[in-house]
Amino acid sequence: MSATRLAATLAFAAALAGCQREAAAPAATAAAANKPAATAATAPATTTASNDATARPALAPVSDYVLPGALAPDLGVEQLRQLFGADNVAIDEHLPGAEGEEFRGVRLFDGDPTRRARVYFQDSEKLRGLSIVVVDEPRSRWRLDNGLKMGLKLSELARLNGKPLRFFGLDWDYGGIVSDWNGGALAPKDGDPVRRNARLGLAEDAPTQAKVPAGDGEFSSDDKRYPQQGALLQVGELSVSFPGEDDL
Structure with a gap:
């Protein structure tokens, strides 16, 4: 499968990066204002990455679970084994993608x-x-280097950001994706092509019929139609998206 196809269909994570409409971000994106399915720019068709362990010095093992941390776009399977241990790096032929698609990739620490x-x-x-790289386990030790971690409530996200944020309604393939940090503290930084992404879901203590935004529209964290959403929604997925050669 081509990299272009991967970028287009792996939208459940790629859309996180592509639909953040921050003018300061230098990486190329092509998301429509309200339709993340059009996102196409997290993975270009070419790359210079290599899995050849002899092409670079061995990497030191890591013990702190921070994204992106030691991860970089030119790493391959061998470098992941050096970072996390060979027993903790498993090739998977069926990683889940959007709309039922599957992809060949890697699972880290699949038993933990x-x-x-x-x-x-x-x-x-x-x-x-x-x-x-995607993390979606509720008790995950992984966190983003900007302070985001699993389980953070929407109200806390808005506080950390210093401004209201926008996200897509729940209950569809791209539901809960934070689409715009509105230039706040969590917005993409000028000169940094790596995207830190978050996706919202129902909080563990929220009732199943909670009144929260749903559907493919965009909503704001200060939307007065949903006065309880700050406590009802929480971070249910974190990811980082790396640039390809054409984005550097």
């Missing part, structure tokens, strides 16, 4: 829900060109 992560590549056949 607190450290489990999914790794997607721009070249999913050769597993080259690190593209997206």
Whole structure:
């Protein structure tokens, strides 16, 4: 499967990066204002990544679970084994994608829900060109280097951001994706092509019929139609999206 196809269909994570409409961000994106399905720019068709361990010095093992941390777009499977241990890096032929698609990729720490992560590549056949790393375990130890972690309530996200944020309604393929940080503290930084992404879901203590935004529209964290959403929604997925050669 080509990298272009991967970028277009792996939208459940790629859309997180592409639909953040921050003018300061230098990485190329092509998301429509309200339709993240059009996102196409997290993984270009070319990459110079290599899995050859002899092409670079060995990487030191990591013990802190921060994204992106030591991860970079030119890493391959061998480098992941150096970072996390060979026993903790498993190739998976069926990583989940949007709309029922599956991709070849890597699972990190598959036997440990607190450290489990999914790794997607721009070249999913050769597993080259690190593209997206996704974490969605409720008790995950992984966190983003900007302070975001699993389980943060929407109200806390808005507080950390310093401004209201926008996100897509729940209950569809791209539901809950934060689409716009409105230039707040969590917005993409000028000169940093790596995207830090968050996706919202119902809080563990929220009733199943809670009144929260749903559907493919965009909503704001200060939407007065949903006065309880700050406590009812929480971070249910974190990811980082890396640029390809054409985005650097």
